[in-house]
Amino acid sequence: EIVMTQSPATLSVSPGERATLSCRASQSLSSNLAWYQQKPGQAPRLLIYGASTRATGIPVRFSGSGSGTEFTLTISSLQSEDFAVYYCQQYNYWWTFGQGTKVEIK
Amino acid sequence: EVQLVESGGGLIQPGGSLRLSCAASGLTVSSNYMSWVRQAPGKGLEWVSIIYSGGHTYYADSVEGRFTISRDNSKNTLYLHMNNLGAEDTAVYYCATNGEGYFDYWGQGTLVTVSS
Numbered sequence: 001e002i003v004m005t006q007s008p009a010t011l012s013v014s015p016g017e018r019a020t021l022s023c024r025a026s027q028s029l030s031s032n033l034a035w036y037q038q039k040p041g042q043a044p045r046l047l048i049y050g051a052s053t054r055a056t057g058i059p060v061r062f063s064g065s066g067s068g069t070e071f072t073l074t075i076s077s078l079q080s081e082d083f084a085v086y087y088c089q090q091y092n093y094w095w096t097f098g099q100g101t102k103v104e105i106k
Numbered sequence: 107e108v109q110l111v112e113s114g115g116g117l118i119q120p121g122g123s124l125r126l127s128c129a130a131s132g133l134t135v136s137s138n139y140m141s142w143v144r145q146a147p148g149k150g151l152e153w154v155s156i157i158y159s160g161g162h163t164y165y166a167d168s169v170e171g172r173f174t175i176s177r178d179n180s181k182n183t184l185y186l187h188m189n190n191l192g193a194e195d196t197a198v199y200y201c202a203t204n205g206e207g208y209f210d211y212w213g214q215g216t217l218v219t220v221s222s
Contacts (some may be wrong), residue, residue, distance in 0.1 A: 036206035043212035091207025095153040
């Protein structure tokens with residue numbers, strides 16, 4: 001099983017600031033990595049696939065980068081609606097998720 | 107517009123069985139790769155099972171032999187039959203499409219609580 005490790009567990013950020021979330025895989029994924037946003041009581045929402053491609057309707061302030069085993073999700077200027085939990089997910093071999101990073105208001 | 111609507115969750119005793127449904131609109135279930143993903147209360151996401159458009163099915167080790175994924179093409183509906191349920195199966199169960207590996211469309215989820 002490919003283990004996905006996200007850091008930090010919690011990120012405290014002020015509105016308008018930049019947020020950088022990390023995701024590490026236990027083995028190489030090439031670019032087979034996705035990012036999701038989940039708000040309380042809601043289903044996850046696809047943000048990024050292929051490590052860096054924004055899904056339909058996702059604002060440009062969300063960007064993904066990385067390949068192999070190290071990946072990053074950057075939110076360039078946090079808006080109030082961006083405070084949520086973010087998950088990375090690999091689809092290189094079966095499907096596994098990271099444990100999530102909670103982005104909270106500082 | 108794609109919509110996935112799950113139903114069938116509820117409170118079930120340990121060792122019991124339950125069938126979840128996922129009614130789809132805006133897409134054809136039989137033409138898509140469809141998965142179930144679950145989330146235990148306060149926890150992360152776990153892939154549970156997939157059915158490919160060709161009919162092949164696969165399961166996470168944690169549910170292998172107890173859960174069965176299926177579909178009814180005439181109803182455009184995906185199912186998850188769950189047997190011998192335990193406390194560890196308590197979760198919100200989502201159906202989702204994952205044709206390219208990532209999960210692009212999700213339902214709203216249905217809560218399964220296994221407790222005596």
